[in-house]
Amino acid sequence: MPKPEVDPTAQLELRVDRSSPVPLYFQLSQQLEAAIEHGSLTPGSLLGNEIELAARLGLSRPTVRQAIQSLVDKGLLVRRRGVGTQVVHSQVKRPLELSSLYDDLEAAGQRPATTVLVNTVVPATAEVAAALGVAEGSDVQRVERLRLAHGEPMAYLCNHLPSGLLDLDTAQLEATGLYRLMRAAGITLHSARQSIGARAATADEAERLAEAEGAPLLTMQRTTFDDTGRAVEFGDHIYRPTRYSFEFQLLVRS
Amino acid sequence: MPKPEVDPTAQLELRVDRSSPVPLYFQLSQQLEAAIEHGSLTPGSLLGNEIELAARLGLSRPTVRQAIQSLVDKGLLVRRRGVGTQVVHSQVKRPLELSSLYDDLEAAGQRPATTVLVNTVVPATAEVAAALGVAEGSDVQRVERLRLAHGEPMAYLCNHLPSGLLDLDTAQLEATGLYRLMRAAGITLHSARQSIGARAATADEAERLAEAEGAPLLTMQRTTFDDTGRAVEFGDHIYRPTRYSFEFQLLVRS
DNA sequence: TCAATGCGTTTGTCCGGACAATCGAACTAC
DNA sequence: GTAGTTCGATTGTCCGGACAAACGCATTGA
Numbered sequence: 001m002p003k004p005e006v007d008p009t010a011q012l013e014l015r016v017d018r019s020s021p022v023p024l025y026f027q028l029s030q031q032l033e034a035a036i037e038h039g040s041l042t043p044g045s046l047l048g049n050e051i052e053l054a055a056r057l058g059l060s061r062p063t064v065r066q067a068i069q070s071l072v073d074k075g076l077l078v079r080r081r082g083v084g085t086q087v088v089h090s091q092v093k094r095p096l097e098l099s100s101l102y103d104d105l106e107a108a109g110q111r112p113a114t115t116v117l118v119n120t121v122v123p124a125t126a127e128v129a130a131a132l133g134v135a136e137g138s139d140v141q142r143v144e145r146l147r148l149a150h151g152e153p154m155a156y157l158c159n160h161l162p163s164g165l166l167d168l169d170t171a172q173l174e175a176t177g178l179y180r181l182m183r184a185a186g187i188t189l190h191s192a193r194q195s196i197g198a199r200a201a202t203a204d205e206a207e208r209l210a211e212a213e214g215a216p217l218l219t220m221q222r223t224t225f226d227d228t229g230r231a232v233e234f235g236d237h238i239y240r241p242t243r244y245s246f247e248f249q250l251l252v253r254s
Numbered sequence: 255m256p257k258p259e260v261d262p263t264a265q266l267e268l269r270v271d272r273s274s275p276v277p278l279y280f281q282l283s284q285q286l287e288a289a290i291e292h293g294s295l296t297p298g299s300l301l302g303n304e305i306e307l308a309a310r311l312g313l314s315r316p317t318v319r320q321a322i323q324s325l326v327d328k329g330l331l332v333r334r335r336g337v338g339t340q341v342v343h344s345q346v347k348r349p350l351e352l353s354s355l356y357d358d359l360e361a362a363g364q365r366p367a368t369t370v371l372v373n374t375v376v377p378a379t380a381e382v383a384a385a386l387g388v389a390e391g392s393d394v395q396r397v398e399r400l401r402l403a404h405g406e407p408m409a410y411l412c413n414h415l416p417s418g419l420l421d422l423d424t425a426q427l428e429a430t431g432l433y434r435l436m437r438a439a440g441i442t443l444h445s446a447r448q449s450i451g452a453r454a455a456t457a458d459e460a461e462r463l464a465e466a467e468g469a470p471l472l473t474m475q476r477t478t479f480d481d482t483g484r485a486v487e488f489g490d491h492i493y494r495p496t497r498y499s500f501e502f503q504l505l506v507r508s
Numbered sequence: 509t510c511a512a513t514g515c516g517t518t519t520g521t522c523c524g525g526a527c528a529a530t531c532g533a534a535c536t537a538c
Numbered sequence: 539g540t541a542g543t544t545c546g547a548t549t550g551t552c553c554g555g556a557c558a559a560a561c562g563c564a565t566t567g568a
Contacts, residue, residue: 021529023551023552024552044483049518049519060552062551062552062553065519065520073327078483081518081520082517082559082560082562083519084517084518084519085518085519088479088481190329190342191505193501193502193503195501197495198452198472199470200469216452216453216454216470228298228342241451244451245450245451246451247449247450248448249447250445250448251445275559277521278521278522303547304548313523314523314525315525316521316522316524317521317523319549319550320522333550334548335531335548336532336549337548338548339548339549
């Protein structure tokens with residue numbers, strides 16, 4: 001009796017376009033990811049073995065492996081030697097990205113609004129200088145913003161940038177997020193150090209955020225680095241915890 | 255005039271042991287990582303090209319690339335086509351891992367202590383059932399712990415586990431962390447969904463943590479999944495923000 | 509009945525090579 | 539002097555193959 005055909009990728013219309021400039025492994029991984037997202041590849045199901053999949057697509061095994069590996073890195077697939085590769089069966093969202101409050105709100109359909117309170121050049125304090133790796137007292141760009149959703153204040157954002165890195169236009173800052181402006185300026189964000197904590201609101205903070213003095217606030221400090229390791233931004237943010245919390249998914253590095 | 259030798263890896267004593275069961279690419283990546291950590295490879299310096307490095311070590315280029323790639327994934331190196339591979343020059347610590355409060359405290363030299371308040375089997379509430387993917391009202395293991403450092407309460411940890419997954423011994427729970435017990439039981443942690451927020455302490459919480467009622471607290475909810483996507487733990491934790499904050503490094507996924 | 513062994517399957521590792529894409533710098537032409 | 543071009547260097551992608559290691563399962567043995 002022949003083994004029943006149970007390879008779920010056999011039913012999928014997988015194909016690659018060799019004339020496309022998009023790498024073959026990337027084409028394949030995108031199609032597999034779409035199939036998982038769409039539900040064509042159900043959680044727990046085993047992908048057929050790499051050799052056969054490669055043969056079916058007319059690709060080499062390393063190329064197929066590269067495609068699968070990228071999905072393993074994303075946490076969508078799990079490989080087991082001697083068993084096969086199967087779809088992780090869980091509600092995997094995207095793993096933690098370098099999140100931007102603006103993007104988060106927009107993704108939640110909240111139409112964020114921003115009020116720029118301060119946008120000027122100031123001498124760096126010791127804290128800012130240390131975070132950005134510049135001399136204390138040297139010029140840095142300081143931006144203070146109030147972020148609102150549905151007309152209610154959500155967060156107070158204070159950021160410092162190295163002077164001259166970016167031309168910060170107040171109108172642009174009110175129209176979009178800081179990260180988008182930086183990316184648009186050709187800065188490739190690479191990594192960030194974050195610290196998330198909580199504390200009671202001071203009188204000033206309470207007034208800005210329409211909270212009571214002493215109300216709990218969620219705080220976040222972040223230094224962002226570009227791909228050369230240069231610090232490009234230092235942010236000191238406070239959030240109203242009734243309106244915002246940090247949600248993310250993490251993967252264990254193996 | 256011959257080009258001056260500027261390849262910093264040439265000075266390094268890189269070598270691989272082919273008789274070792276440790277994969278060659280892993281041996282190489284570990285040595286490179288150690289060299290970066292130790293400062294032998296200074297930030298910004300260019301590694302010699304892959305071909306030459308492979309030849310020097312008697313390895314193939316794919317193997318060398320695999321070693322380098324793993325360090326790129328860790329954020330220690332940056333590749334630039336047409337230029338070379340260079341050491342990221344910044345204070346890159348480890349990127350965010352699936353952190354354990356116990357490990358965090360121990361790493362900080364704080365000698366954590368734990369008091370188990372509750373360790374029993376209870377019917378799952380709707381929230382717990384949804385998080386763990388079990389039926390509401392079915393049996394789940396409930397653990398409540400108080401974590402202390404230097405004799406001061408630091409966090410109140412409430413966790414739920416699927417029944418039968420793990421035999422939780424109270425003595426063991428007081429001696430080490432939950433994650434360590436799970437790993438020791440052969441469970442491979444894979445990913446987690448976290449939510450970090452803040453709120454004011456209730457009277458009960460305040461008493462447990464030696465805080466005042468209404469004091470700001472840092473809260474964290476987490477569902478952890480193993481490598482098959484099964485939920486293996488749901489935790490609802492509160493921390494004293496004067497004693498603890500979440501610090502981590504993130505990388506942008508390219 | 510239960511443990512140990514053997515075997516096929518599948519992924520993990522590694523090789524050696526080929527060509528393309530991109531970057532930076534030197535060079536050339538205007 | 540400046541802009542465009544060419545060229546060498548380096549990484550990116552892809553191939554086809556080989557053997558090792560681990561897993562699950564059936565078989566065998568006590």
